[in-house]
Amino acid sequence: MQIHKLCFLALLLLLAHTASAVNLNLKSSNIAFLGDAELGPAADGISRSGALSMTRDANPFSHGQGLWSLPVPFKPSSNSRSPYPFETSFTFSITPRTNPAPGHGLAFIVVPALDNSGAGPGGFLGILNKTNNGYPSNHVFAVEFDVFQDKHVGDINDNHVGVDINSVKSAVAEKAGYWVQTVIGKRRMWSFKEVKLSNGERYKAWIEYRNSKVTVTLAPEAVRKPKKPLIVAHVDLSDVFLQNMYTGFAGAMGRGIERHDIWSWTFQNSAKK
Template sequence: MATFSIHSYPFSFNLQILIFLFFTAKPVSSFALQNNPNFDPYISLFGDARVENGSSNVILTRSHAPSSGLLLLDKPFKFVGEPVSFSTEFTFSLSPGNADGLALVFVPNGFQARFTSQGSFGLFGENMYLGIEFDTQKDDKVGDFNANHIGIDINSLESIKVSNLSSSSMVLNNGEPLKSWVDYDSSSKLLQVRLSTFDSKRPFSPILTYSIDLLEMWGTKDVFVGIISTSINGSSFSNVYSWRFRVRHVLNSMHSLPANPHKDSDGFRTGKNKFCALTFLAGLIFGTGCGALFAFVVLFMWAILVSRHSVFPVECQVSPEDFRYEMVDVVVEKDNQFDKN
């Protein structure tokens, strides 16, 4: 049987190749995601994130702890230049367990190489980021008040604004799919977060809002967008079923409103339908009133014009008069003096 020494050329050469591949390996871009209409193209998978055979969703964490996975859009964008707004929607589920949950993160270049060893949501130690966390673990160190909330994090794991989902009868980690919409409007500098169950339409009112100037925060830096899930102290599964992200450049003279990335999808349907129905009813009532008023004015003017130019016959009743004929006798008397002559 042939044996190889560690110093033998073939083994040393193969070892060098393996070491080279290990340090130069790039993240796996799943062909399933590239061909999946539920996901944006050019999404890279990092850490434990994977697409299992025959599955169309991404599993971010594994059953062991610690575990972390990241979905990251390969193409960055900048807030500098024309006012930049964005809209994103994604569907996910979190299984029961003592895990951290899931977060939508806006991070600088290089984060993808550091996130796996940086604690909750991979953000510990980062000095510049924006995170919208769907937190399923109560961490007293950062002031979490329960294990079922949405928080907005800016350069710190201590949320600057929180929405308690327990008050809305929603549970993040019961295994059921949930859908979230996150919109930023550059004109109003308003960040809005919405959440609903998978079979529900987009809520009209956001569950969390926060005023922030992202242009001032990021300046000219490249911004990468990702979805991350970590399980440091426990084990659970985090699944992402769809994710779309859209950047909108808006002219200064135009007012930007948060919009759904898909015009034909669920974005703004619930609130918009109610708004459109009320608008249509109000418009119908207003139009009917205006039409009636116009008709009244036309009839009134017609009556005035006709009364000025028309001659109405006037009946003159002539009462009969009595006529009678009288004979007048004319008597001519002769003068006697003429007769004498």
């Protein structure tokens, strides 16, 4: 039996005048597996797929978090108001095992602790639950890739991307897709191509935060990063981020069975190492 270790590349870019890059290879020992998160199984059910999986097929209402086990500085100090700019990109897939597509989805998250005891399944995406959802004391930032319409948290449809702040009710949300630029004569035109997040295919996402603005860009894995982002959200995360936070992924399913897999991940911020 061959076991494939999870191997992510994380980059902390130091943007001081004497900048230098620190490269960290994230293997399984660097990932904290909370709840049902695990190194995902391959199709044969014996070997490992190489993905970080948030849910387990055999567990009803499965949910979990896979977080980098070391704290990441998101502010220069506890007294600072201004968070460091950061950017991250990752490749993921969402694969239903039952029909119809059961949901619910996955998310990139920044949380204050290695603790998912306050997380719930279904529409709470393994991030929060019905008793703590919406409280500023959560200090939670997330970008969700949601494939089930939970009307009780204000989901716009069953195939969307949302920016979440201390709540799974998104501050800004758009249907999943990407922008393509074409040239017609001398005119440049933008056209929107919707994608189905839960079709089992791999997609790549780019998330950036600087100057109180979050941008989220999405595309199929084989497509270059679109020049026009899917979401531009003007949000100040000064009161959300603490000096040190934990970052990674969360995911959850409902009554049906669905895989939520992360296949690659890079993270960068301007903290001094």
